[in-house]
Amino acid sequence: MNEYKFLTLTSKAGKLGNERGMRMPDKVDMETIVSLCKRRGIIFPSSEIYGGLASCWDYGPIGVEIKRNIKDAWWKAIVQERDDVVGIDTSIMMHPGVWGASGHLDSFTDPLVECKSCHLRWRASEIDNQKCPKCSGELTEPRMFNLMFKTFMGPVEEEADTIYLRPETAQGMFVNFENVVTTSRKSLPLGIAQIGKSFRNEITPGNFIFRTREFEHMELEYFVKPGNDEYWFDYWLNERYNWYIKLGIRKENLHLRQHGKEELAHYARDCYDIEYLFPMGWAELEGIANRGDYDLTQHAKYSSKDLSYYDGESGERYVPYVIEPSAGVDRSLLAFLIDAYDEEEVEGERRVVLHLHPSLAPVKVAVLPLSRNEKLTPLAKEVYKQLCSGFMTHYDDSQSIGRRYRRQDEIGTPFCVTVDFQSLEDNQVTIRERDSLAQIRVPIKELKQTLEAKLRGEPFDTSPLWATRQK
Ligand code: ATP
Numbered sequence: 015m016n017e018y019k020f021l022t023l024t025s026k027a028g029k030l031g032n033e034r035g036m037r038m039p040d041k042v043d044m045e046t047i048v049s050l051c052k053r054r055g056i057i058f059p060s061s062e063i064y065g066g067l068a069s070c071w072d073y074g075p076i077g078v079e080i081k082r083n084i085k086d087a088w089w090k091a092i093v094q095e096r097d098d099v100v101g102i103d104t105s106i107m108m109h110p111g112v113w114g115a116s117g118h119l120d121s122f123t124d125p126l127v128e129c130k131s132c133h134l135r136w137r138a139s140e141i142d143n144q145k146c147p148k149c150s151g152e153l154t155e156p157r158m159f160n161l162m163f164k165t166f167m168g169p170v171e172e173e174a175d176t177i178y179l180r181p182e183t184a185q186g187m188f189v190n191f192e193n194v195v196t197t198s199r200k201s202l203p204l205g206i207a208q209i210g211k212s213f214r215n216e217i218t219p220g221n222f223i224f225r226t227r228e229f230e231h232m233e234l235e236y237f238v239k240p241g242n243d244e245y246w247f248d249y250w251l252n253e254r255y256n257w258y259i260k261l262g263i264r265k266e267n268l269h270l271r272q273h274g275k276e277e278l279a280h281y282a283r284d285c286y287d288i289e290y291l292f293p294m295g296w297a298e299l300e301g302i303a304n305r306g307d308y309d310l311t312q313h314a315k316y317s318s319k320d321l322s323y324y325d326g327e328s329g330e331r332y333v334p335y336v337i338e339p340s341a342g343v344d345r346s347l348l349a350f351l352i353d354a355y356d357e358e359e360v361e362g363e364r365r366v367v368l369h370l371h372p373s374l375a376p377v378k379v380a381v382l383p384l385s386r387n388e389k390l391t392p393l394a395k396e397v398y399k400q401l402c403s404g405f406m407t408h409y410d411d412s413q414s415i416g417r418r419y420r421r422q423d424e425i426g427t428p429f430c431v432t433v434d435f436q437s438l439e440d441n442q443v444t445i446r447e448r449d450s451l452a453q454i455r456v457p458i459k460e461l462k463q464t465l466e467a468k469l470r471g472e473p474f475d476t477s478p479l480w481a482t483r484q485k
Pocket residue numbers: 133182214216223224225226227228229231298299300301340341342343344345346
């Protein structure tokens with residue numbers, strides 16, 4: 015018979031139910047997240063033994079798993095589960111002509127100022143009162159800067175050999191549009207997706223991994239027939255908003271903000287930011303833009319290649335419009351950590367817990383023998399072996415069982431499996447669930463199957479987006 019045990023939990027915000035939705039949306043501060051990340055091997059300052067390098071961070075053994083899980087979840091939703099999107103992986107260094115066509119080289123010639131608060135950049139010549147036209151924030155000194163990192167290809171550092179580290183992955187999709195259409199034998203609407211590193215020499219990096227000079231993008235360029243663009247724009251807004259909700263971000267911490275006319279890039283027909291309520295306030299998590307035919311038209315002009323598309327269905331030839339959902343891996347990871355973080359009191363003791371969605375949790379199961387004992391160890395190791403080929407599994411037999419539970423709670427491990435002396439007799443182990451702290455006893459031979467089912471079983475909230483849409 016299965017034996018269930020429920021403990022009484024009290025969170026910082028009061029009494030806690032077994033459902034995550036019942037937690038109050040109280041905000042954790044950034045220092046607490048930074049310190050948890052350091053303590054538990056999620057994120058370290060880059061080159062720390064040399065004093066670190068400004069705004070550069072390294073992902074540790076736990077962080078790298080969360081990051082990989084975020085990328086996998088995105089790839090699954092965008093590429094794997096759809097037959098209208100294909101993936102690519104393009105090089106970071108591209109022909110310099112790409113950056114002329116895309117408009118990224120333009121700002122070399124204009125002195126710009128950046129708002130220290132909302133980070134929008136303005137041409138210095140267009141500013142009258144030294145305040146940000148959007149939010150009235152303080153502005154930096156005007157500078158002739160370009161956000162692209164410059165380097166040289168080949169042994170001689172000559173202007174002719176200047177190349178740039180890409181500031182976005184999107185151009186890799188535009189310049190390969192024809193290659194992909196021809197080889198994939200798919201018709202429009204067709205998306206090309208990519209995950210990869212981008213580099214921006216930001217003037218005002220900060221807020222931990224929110225704004226860094228090296229980061230990872232998850233970008234989709236979805237090519238559509240002109241005239242169908244508004245439909246697909248709304249469709250992708252909805253999809254992308256729900257992706258965060260399905261992965262556990264609370265609705266009250268997420269909203270959509272439409273770009274005003276002054277903020278809209280000159281080529282964009284429409285643009286929304288999905289914003290998250292970070293500890294420093296609402297800020298962009300992902301941008302979704304209707305880019306019209308700007309990109310393909312520009313590349314056709316600069317490369318002298320015809321990038322129009324022949325639509326076999328309608329018999330027309332046109333330059334497709336592009337809908338672009340563009341998200342950051344690192345910024346999403348920060349939002350997922352903040353949203354999952356909680357402090358509770360459990361039977362008089364404080365516990366820090368990350369209520370991460372199981373698919374994002376860095377470790378799915380921890381195998382914990384009740385104590386380090388020569389009789390228990392062989393069975394516990396056998397259980398570990400059974401599980402580790404199926405899930406990211408930890409084995410831990412150091413210190414008290416209570417401390418080991420806390421360590422797993424702090425990195426968001428959904429299930430702990432305890433092997434005790436009773437297990438030696440009845441071949442059963444106890445599974446403890448992270449959020450409810452409920453415990454259930456199962457036969458070892460059913461353990462893997464039970465955990466698989468429990469890891470799959472999170473209810474998803476897919477209620478309609480429009481109720482929370484904000485201008
Ligand atoms: P921001 O206004 O915050 O500078 P952006 O509008 O320039 O961002 P996009 O070019 O739309 O950003 O990039 C899409 C996504 O890439 C952003 O929503 C964010 O998640 C991520 N991103 C952009 N720049 C950075 C950065 N410097 N550090 C970390 N993530 C970034």
